[in-house]
Amino acid sequence: MSDPIAVPLLDLKPQYLALKPELDAAVADVIASQYFILGPTVEKFETACAEYCNTAHAIGVSSGTDALIVAMMAMGIGEGDEVITSPYTFFGTVGSIVRLGATPVFVDIEPGTFNIDVAKIAAVITNKTRAIAPVHLFGQMADMRAINRLAREHDLLVIEDAAQAIGAKQHGHPACSFGHMGCLSFFPTKNLGGFGDGGMVACDDAEYADIIRQLRNHGMEPKYFHSRIGGNFRLDALQAAVLDVKLKHLNSWHEQRRENAALYHQLSEKAGISRNVDLLDSGDLQNGIILPTEKDGNYHIYNQFVIYSDQRDALIDHLRANNVGCEIYYPLALHEQECFRLLGYKQGDFPNSERAAAMSLALPIFPDLAPEQIARVVEVITDFFA
Ligand SMILES: Cc1ncc(COP(=O)(O)O)c(C=O)c1O
Structure with missing residues (x-):
């Protein structure tokens, strides 16, 4: 093999x-x-x-x-x-x-x-x-x-x-x-x-x-x-x-990123791990992930492909153990950063931002990714939940 x-x-x-x-x-x-x-x-x-x-x-x-x-x-x-x-x-x-x-x-x-x-x-x-x-x-x-x-x-x-x-x-x-x-x-x-x-x-x-x-x-x-x-x-x-x-090549790179995003959606749906964003409020994604979507009227260029998982940190460990790169953008919302304490905000002030910081992770999306690599990422995520 x-x-x-x-x-x-x-x-x-x-x-x-x-x-x-x-x-x-x-x-x-x-x-x-x-x-x-x-x-x-x-x-x-x-x-x-x-x-x-x-x-x-x-x-x-x-x-x-x-x-x-x-x-x-x-x-x-x-x-x-x-x-x-x-x-x-x-x-x-x-x-x-x-x-x-x-x-x-x-x-x-x-x-x-x-x-x-x-x-x-x-x-x-x-x-x-x-x-x-x-x-x-x-x-x-x-x-x-x-x-x-x-x-x-x-x-x-x-x-x-x-x-x-x-x-x-x-x-x-x-x-x-x-x-x-x-x-x-x-x-x-x-x-x-x-x-x-x-x-x-x-x-x-x-x-x-x-x-x-x-x-x-x-x-x-x-x-x-x-x-x-x-x-x-x-x-x-x-x-x-x-x-x-x-x-001069930027538009074609955007298109490749968008094709990669579409393939992630297609393969995740097929694997049964794609969940609707409405599930976020329940806190239980039922062994699945929320993939990023494009709002009506928008052309998304997918500089990052950021998903939600209710087991984010364990999923990251599993991805890295299987040689899949991923990253957290961003692990702490700015109102909670030490240097911005002077602004007077506190934990709980921006729940959606705090939840994104706790549950999101970026997957590979760069233009030169091969379809087999995207399939591999989805396979590793599917294995994690199995
Ligand atoms: C949303 C956002 N704003 C501002 C910046 C700052 O850009 P630079 O790193 O070129 O200073 C970045 C870059 O990382 C960014 O992602």
Whole structure:
């Protein structure tokens, strides 16, 4: 009998090998030019990225976190301001708000999408609220129509944290094209990942775009004259060159991830382990798992494929013992993090987020997964429950 198939959570090598000649040439061109910081290669990628996100402008920055920071700096968000977001997200969303001196105000997530529950936003809007920062978690967009409606009614700014969602769509429109600004991350594990850190702010407003271009470079304009206090938030040309090559393949990678997700659903149903999200409230998933689903009108790009299990930790041990990679995103909701105690939240405040932190795990979903590998993951999970 052949060895059981190992399934890593993520393997970027096949993607690199498939594009090696193009990627190596793009990197070599930058090295030959010796033009490493901003410049024509970055501008070319910014133009392509703006077009992809259907925004008038895109400004390359040093990371997704820095994209959030400069976006909110450009909006003048700071002390005394409240920014509404969810506590079930990567740290950077909320860390950025706090680093600017503003106060994050949390709203729980919906269990099915892991995204902010828009029905609960209105209740936390105060006269200090400046912005809503929805996170399109795991590659599926939050309900932007409802969020924009609330924002218009209450005169609020909207910053989309699209770090995990470049190319995700809602009713045909891409992430970053709904809010006043959209923030992207090119961390290597993202659907569009660089050879290091990188990020982008996409927006329609020319004035915001100009301010962000200044802020990412110490607020300098013209050279060595500073009307604002910015920082070094620049995207470098090597990253832009790599990302520009990869962007041309991004839609096909999204499609492969979506096919992988569909195969997980098909095989899990066949194995009898797929459960409806409504069972979550009972706390008993009856020896099954809840697989992620796509809400009507959404185009999910599956940056992560996150399931629920009522025996999560034992299931993880079993997956790892069988050479199947998996990971918890995220094991502790942000309102319970030590560094955010000052915000005054407590355990029990956001039950859906807390339950997601306790019961969810991400399975391999990257584009180059073979169907046999997905079948193997489902087989290992089915064995666990048998
Ligand atoms: C939802 C979310 N926001 C923000 C970030 C920050 O991006 P970066 O790691 O590029 O700073 C990430 C990346 O991990 C993310 O997933």
